[in-house]
Amino acid sequence: MERRQFLQKAAIGSVAAVTAGSLIHAPAVHAKKQIRWKMVTTWPPKLPYLQDAAELLAKKVELMSDGQFKIKVFAGGELVPPLQTFDAVQKGTTVQAGSGVGYYQAGKAPAAQWFAAVPFGLNAAGMAAWYEFGGGLQLWEETYAPFGVIPRPGGSTGPQMAGWFNKKIETAEDFKGLKMRIPGLGGKVMAKMGATVILCPASEIFTNLERGVIDATEWIGPLHDQLMGFYKVAKYYYYPGWHETGPFVEFVFNKKAYEELPVDFQAILDAACAQVSNWTTQGFNFGNGRALDELINVHKVDVVRLPDSVLAELKSHSKDAVAEIAASDPMAEKVNDSFQKFQKLIGPWGEISEKPYYETLADQYPLKG
């Protein structure tokens, strides 16, 4: 910052001397270091509303900084493997920025999961409010500080679906022995239900489902699930996505690189994150709506609700799973306390505002047109 301020002052002084005689309004002139960053993501090229969002962020930053701050974006695997995004940003040698999901860092920072999704956690609106007004973002920064990384919310993919199933689920018993692809905390809960959790790369899910290697899989939501073509090989599309009720993706920045930015560029980067986070959340609301319509009316998918008794069982196991992780790590416990407290604070307001909206005020649209 010292060097920049010096440059700025020097430049202002010089220009004032040169231009003062010829201009009526002497303009302020600022000298800026040209900033060039690289951003890596965990997303495949062109993945709607996710890889797109990283590119939109770069575009906004360039536009707002009048071309002085440019970010070159690489999709997963183009510069580093998808799941090494966070590590590359932490290192900060080649890469200053990244886009991914907090729960990919569960191994090194269990607390990171709450900033992405925990089963039966807050929905997207609640997550966003928690980050800003419940101390969530501050805790997120605290969680990533030991890694020299600064997080910013990257938007929500919306509530997930419970998944694609080739076996009908009527009672909690039906999960016993079910072979399901479901990673993370959702997988832990499924194991408690008696399911056999099977993990496989994204590229193999379709074939495994088709061949019966797995009986079920979750993915994201209608928009991305449709792109994966699961409707061709699965009988039932179950909702609601109890395991990720309002998952948020994240932008991450190398802390040293971020702190070396001029304060106006820091503000530009933060505002671009907020703008793009909005855009992603809204894009998923629209995109999931449109894809669901096509899945039901074009592909004749059987969309089925998990029975309440099954959801009650899943909730009970989820509370145990979340409590176990919170108990295993002091930072996770601190974050969980804040999260639960906030969910409880805004809970009754949701009960009397958005709940009656969906139950009564919004038109009841039949799932089958």
Next chain:
Amino acid sequence: MERRQFLQKAAIGSVAAVTAGSLIHAPAVHAKKQIRWKMVTTWPPKLPYLQDAAELLAKKVELMSDGQFKIKVFAGGELVPPLQTFDAVQKGTTVQAGSGVGYYQAGKAPAAQWFAAVPFGLNAAGMAAWYEFGGGLQLWEETYAPFGVIPRPGGSTGPQMAGWFNKKIETAEDFKGLKMRIPGLGGKVMAKMGATVILCPASEIFTNLERGVIDATEWIGPLHDQLMGFYKVAKYYYYPGWHETGPFVEFVFNKKAYEELPVDFQAILDAACAQVSNWTTQGFNFGNGRALDELINVHKVDVVRLPDSVLAELKSHSKDAVAEIAASDPMAEKVNDSFQKFQKLIGPWGEISEKPYYETLADQYPLKG
């Protein structure tokens, strides 16, 4: 723009000559006109999350532009009367920016109401998605173009409450002869229900309710209703707010002033709007949650749900009221078509995602603790 480009080139040339010898990395140097705007709002000074938001917008813009673009903010009445905000921005002589709500422009542009709130319309998440992905913002710009004004979403105050009542509502018949303060489209619907709609300035509502001049009033939501002290003089606090299910406030800019901004400052202003819009929406989610908790647990307010039969009647009259306005004005009809189509498109997705969240996945928090 011509003049600015000339200044910029002149300045770059001059500085390069002066500094090239002394610097290793010759910085880019940009000359910018110092922009000074005035913003007027319809809000009282310090009104939480609304007047605050206008001030936050100014702060963000100043920070991102490195002090080159400053907006001086005036609360309602400080420079122009609160309800002349839009007119002042339209004129653009003293004032370039404003903050208010679209339905205040209903008289001159009936279509403006859809961008703020129509009874049984979209909730906040749906409104935001419609603006960005359903053509809503484009239609909003088209609606304000004849006035030389550019709109941007300013955030949602969240679902409203149905209002404070001194008479119990058990059937639709109970509205007959009820004296209620409720402006706009909500008032039109109330009149169809047989109520006597009474309008009065904000400052007189409390006394009118206390003295029985009115039997009921709606205002905003728990956060702002608590500040008005209505809980001291009303027996029942009814929900849900069927008349404004996800109302959005707006930022408005004089079109000529906006278009004369350098493109980077336009981008900065737009990003600041998005960032602050988020902040306001989240602030209301948090603030309403906290205020509701206090109203129930400290002030022992009786929070009551309108019976379903009453809501059904309100919905039927609301559809008529909305259709009447749409039929009265070609732009309103065009906007209504887009709005209804979007609400229908994302409706089934809400049914299987957020609806089960509020019904089943979120903990059921008792309204009385």
